[in-house]
Amino acid sequence: MNSATKLRSTSMVGNILGNLTSEDTAQTIASVENPIADNFFVELPIAEIWRPKQQRLFFDPQEIEKLKIAIQEEGFRGAVLVTSLPPNSEALSQGFKYELVFGASRVTACEELDHEVIRAEIQELTPQQVRRIRFDENMVRKNLNAFEVLLGYLELMADEAETTPDVVEQELNQMSNSAKRGNGISEDIKTRLETYQAILDRYNGGKLTSFRTKLIKFRSLPDDVRQALDTGQIDASKALEIGGVKDDEDRDDLLSWIIDVNPPVKEIRQAKRQQAESKNTAKEKKPSPNMKRATTAVDGLSLLLKGDVLRKKNKQVGTILDQINDLVAQLQELT
Incomplete structure (x- = not known):
């Protein structure tokens, strides 16, 4: 079917632009996913649908695989929502005609199944309306972190x-x-x-x-x-x-x-x-600089105890040892 096929508008935008409740949004999304006789949809070439940066930063590959299995076993149910690209959109020069409002996972699943077209509803929306609808859809699905x-x-x-x-x-x-x-x-x-x-x-x-x-x-x-x-x-x-x-x-x-x-x-x-x-x-176990100095002093005295210097009578050695004992006493007073 030609992408320019005339469509009769649904009540979706009216719901979105009012004071939304979760129930309103859920009904809005359901009206597209489960079309009734009063709604009209078209088969659009996937190559004509531009997908902007999504609010969702991550799409679970397992989610896509489940969608692919469901489409293969039961066929494509419902529809994605698109809006015509504005005349000044750079995407037009790349061959696109429509912006995807919601249904990114379903478009990806159909692409990976080598489908060339997808069922879509076209609505004429402002950029603000597009962002509102996209956000509400993700909130209803709890798709966003x-x-x-x-x-x-x-x-x-x-x-x-x-x-x-x-x-x-x-x-x-x-x-x-x-x-x-x-x-x-x-x-x-x-x-x-x-x-x-x-x-x-x-x-x-x-x-x-x-x-x-x-x-x-x-x-x-x-x-x-x-x-x-x-x-x-x-x-x-x-x-x-x-x-x-x-x-x-x-x-x-x-x-x-x-x-x-x-x-x-x-x-x-x-x-x-x-x-x-x-x-x-x-x-706590790592020695401080002062602990290292004390260890060096003790090690030095231990070596002297093993040698002959301290065994001999030596007035100068005795004076130095007295000084060392005095210093140790001073350190003990600091504790």
Whole structure:
């Protein structure tokens, strides 16, 4: 079927642009995945669908394999959602006509099965609407890890305020600094902060102060831990638990163990304590410079005791030994 086939619009966008609830979003996604007679879909060439960078940083290969098996055994059910690319899109020059809104795993599975077309619904959407729908779809499926969810919130806040994620973070920092110092903030920023909080409320995402704190913690994760989180090797709670381990070798040991064994957070904390205790014990056993000096002195006297110097009467030797005894007594007074 020609990609320009005329379609009758569904009620999807109306749901998405209102005050969303989880139930609304679930029904929206279900309407595309389980089409009813009132909805019309087309078979689009996969080569015409542009897939932008997704909010999901990692796609589980096992998930793709399960989808492929399901498609082979039961056929392709439901549809993916696409929107026409705007006239100024660079993707048009690469031969694409549509942007994928959601259904990336299904498109990948069909590609790997050498399917040339896929069932799709076309909606005319703004970039802000696309990001909202994509985020809601991932939230309903619980496809995002905790850091991806935070970044999704940040994008929605920027869209709502018609600004950039960087500006949103700057305003959140101003909010935090104002609370600490007792300084005021402008009415414009107050209004935008209320907008940001409303977005978190929509998804039961907690308070702005907590959101900012979590975002900072995730952004400060070491590269190795962040990579393990992004690729789905560890979950967010475990990433945060070992993210504060400063010693690279200790952190690498913990990370390898977590990836292999997947222990509960309680056991990870216990392992961190054992690492710290082991280091403290090692520090206690390591001789200080003064201990080394004392050892040298004792070793020297031991050698003298074995020789003939101390056996002979020698006034000068006696004077030096008296001085040594006096010094030892002074050291004992310091303890």
